[in-house]
Amino acid sequence: MKNSKKMAEDILQGIGGKANITSLVHCMTRLRFTLKDESLIQKQQIENTEGVLGTMAQNGQFQIIIGQTVPDVYAELCSLAGIEKMEALNENLDADNQGKKKFRPGAIFEVVSGCFAPVVTAFAGAGILKGILTLLTTYxxxxxxxxxxxxxxxxxxATFYFLPFLLAYTSAKRFKTNEIMxxxxxxxxxxxxxxxxxxTQVSAFGISFYLVKYSSSVIPIMLSVWVMSYVHRWISKVSPSFLRVVLVPVVxxxxxxxxxxxxxxxxxxxxxxxxxxxxxxxxxIAPMVGGFVDGFTRPLMVFTGTHMTMSPIMINNIETLGYDMLGPxxxxATVSAAGMCFGAFLKAKKESNKAANFxxxxxxxIGITEPAxxxxxxxxxxxxAALCIGGGVSGAFVAAMGAKALSFAMPALxxxxxxxGTIPIVLAGSAIGFVLTAVLTYVLGFDEDIKKDERAIEAEKKNLF
Structure with missing residues (x-):
């Protein structure tokens, strides 16, 4: 699309050109760059680009918030930057960055987010379909x-059972190693x-170990690909060129x-x-505490982009426990965000604010909270403040009532x-979150004359559904 191409051109210029890109992935709403030199970023220029909702630096990534059209912009960026050239340019830089970030706690969030972001859409579709089938067969x-x-x-x-294959590919891209291996x-x-x-227990090299069912597992394949990236890089470096094609995969x-x-x-x-x-x-032992803390901090995690790190935990819960308690x-919390916007719509006097809030x-x-x-x-x-309270209270309610998700899906109605099995609880919790947040937003009020920053202006443009 023409607008997406223009956005990609402006963003590419704003981040210092294709030579400055170490890696690039995207989630449902954000472009996530790892850059060679962050001093080259022209932040204000990027945020002034039409269609960009905002930017932030988080856990070693420079994130550009786009919204629902991010796949189109991402595709144009890949085309402009050149996929093959990016891979060739970034292999050594990535190794350097890994070494620098090896002991940085925030790097864990960066890695998990980078590996999971490309498959979130598959999770969303498969999760909803799984839920519908469960509903139909239950009744x-x-x-x-x-x-x-x-x-x-x-x-x-398929998405969940063969998750190790999906994460093997995305992890290989993230760690800049051979995808086939x-x-x-x-x-x-x-x-x-x-x-x-x-x-069952087996032994090798005189060491006994248990075989495990790895379908739907997350951590094992990510650990293995991470270590493999170093092994593959080292053996490729020390192998004679005429033996590399055979020696590298064998080793x-x-x-x-x-x-x-x-x-x-x-x-x-x-x-x-x-x-x-x-x-x-x-x-x-304390469902209300767990639910309140999770619901209260949810908007802050989405804002900072760290919410993606909860996905492997939720998927792991479903695989090991048979259900997940965080999804509800x-x-x-997402419905509470809708309530906040509705309360702001009712409270606003200016027509421009009422239209943007609605x-x-x-x-x-429909589950996209970043514009809100x-x-x-x-x-x-x-x-x-109203949103955090509403999300916390409604989260505490559904947790205390034992709401469960039987599959991983987009957090929305x-x-x-x-x-x-717990749909009435989720509906009741959603009603509590929506009404409480809307009322609190209306009662607390807000200054409609607060000057809009560039992110708010662009958010209003992209909000229209």
């Missing part, structure tokens, strides 16, 4: 023995003999296969178990089927 509206169920169940399960590692984890013998397989199945796989699997059990413990909290309400109602955050919460300030 005997669809027979599980039919061919239709067989096909749709395969479509909804990363996919082979995922294939080792998912090999039928490994899956079918999960739980990588010989080194990474035992490391993956004997160390990283079980380690990552057990880390996932412990994380899931921690959240289960927290929500069992995020859902009602547009933000529509966007938040930039156009309402962080512009007027007081509505942000359009994903309601994934909460089958």
């Amino acid at each position: 005997s509206l669809l027979d599980t023995s039919t061919g239709l169920y067989l096909m749709l169940n395969a479509a909804s399960d 990363a996919l082979i590692l995922a294939g080792i984890y998912m090999y039928p003999t490994i899956i079918n013998n999960a739980g 990588v397989l010989l080194v990474m296969t035992p490391l993956s199945l004997m160390l990283f796989g079980p380690l990552g699997y057990n880390i996932g178990i412990y994380i899931g059990n921690f959240f289960k413990w927290l929500f069992d 909290v995020h859902c009602v 547009s933000s309400f529509i966007s938040a109602a 955050l930039y156009g309402v919460a962080f512009r007027f300030k007081r509505p942000l 359009i994903s309601l089927p994934v909460y089958t």
Whole structure:
């Protein structure tokens, strides 16, 4: 599209050109750059670009908030920058950056976000489809023995069951290593003999270890690809050029296969178990506290871009516990954002503000909260307090009532089927969040004459649904 191409050209110029890009990924609403020299960023120019909602530096990434058209802008940027040239230019720079950030705690969030961002849309579609199937079969509206169920169940399960393959590819892109070898590692984890013998003890090199079912797992493949990136880089460097095509894959397989199945796989699997059990413990002994804290901080996490790091935790909960307790909290927090916008719409006197607030309400109602955050919460300030309180209270309610998600999906009411079994609780929590936040926003009020920054102005333009 013409507008997307113009935006991509302006953004590319603003971040210092294609030679300054170390890596580039995108999530549902943001472009996420890792740059060689952040001093080259022309922040004000980028934020003045039509269609850009805002920018921020977070955990080593320079993030440009675009909104729902981000895939189009991302595609144009890749075309302008040149995919092959980016990969060739950034391989050594990425290695340098990894070394510099090795012990930086924020790098963990950066890596998880970079690996998960490209597959979020697949999660959203598969999660909603899974929820619909669960709803239909629970109430005997669809027979599980039919061919239709067989096909749709395969479509909804594939993304989650074969998640190691998806993360192998995105992790390889993130760590700048060979994608094919990363996919082979995922294939080792998912090999039928490994899956079918999960739980049995075997030995190699005199060391006993347990085989684990790695379908839907997250941490094992990410750990393996990360380590493989160093192994692959080192063996490629020291191998004679005439032997590299054979020697590199052989050495990588010989080194990474035992490391993956004997160390990283079980380690990552057990880390996932412990994380899931921690959240289960927290929500069992103090569900209102866990729900309140999660719901209260949700808008702040979305604003800073760190909300993506919750995705692997939620997916791991579903795989290890059979359900996730965080999804319902995020859902009602999203509905609370819609309530904030609706309250701001009712309170506003100026027609321009009423129109912008209502547009933000529509966007938040379908699960996209960033326009609401930039156009309402962080512009007027007081509505942000209302949103945090509304999200916290509604989150505490659904957590205390035991709401659960049976699949991973977009946190919005359009994903309601994934909460089958606790849908009334989620609906009640959504009503609490919406009404409470709307009332608090109306009562607290806001100064309509607060000068708009560039992010708020662009948010209003992109808010229109």
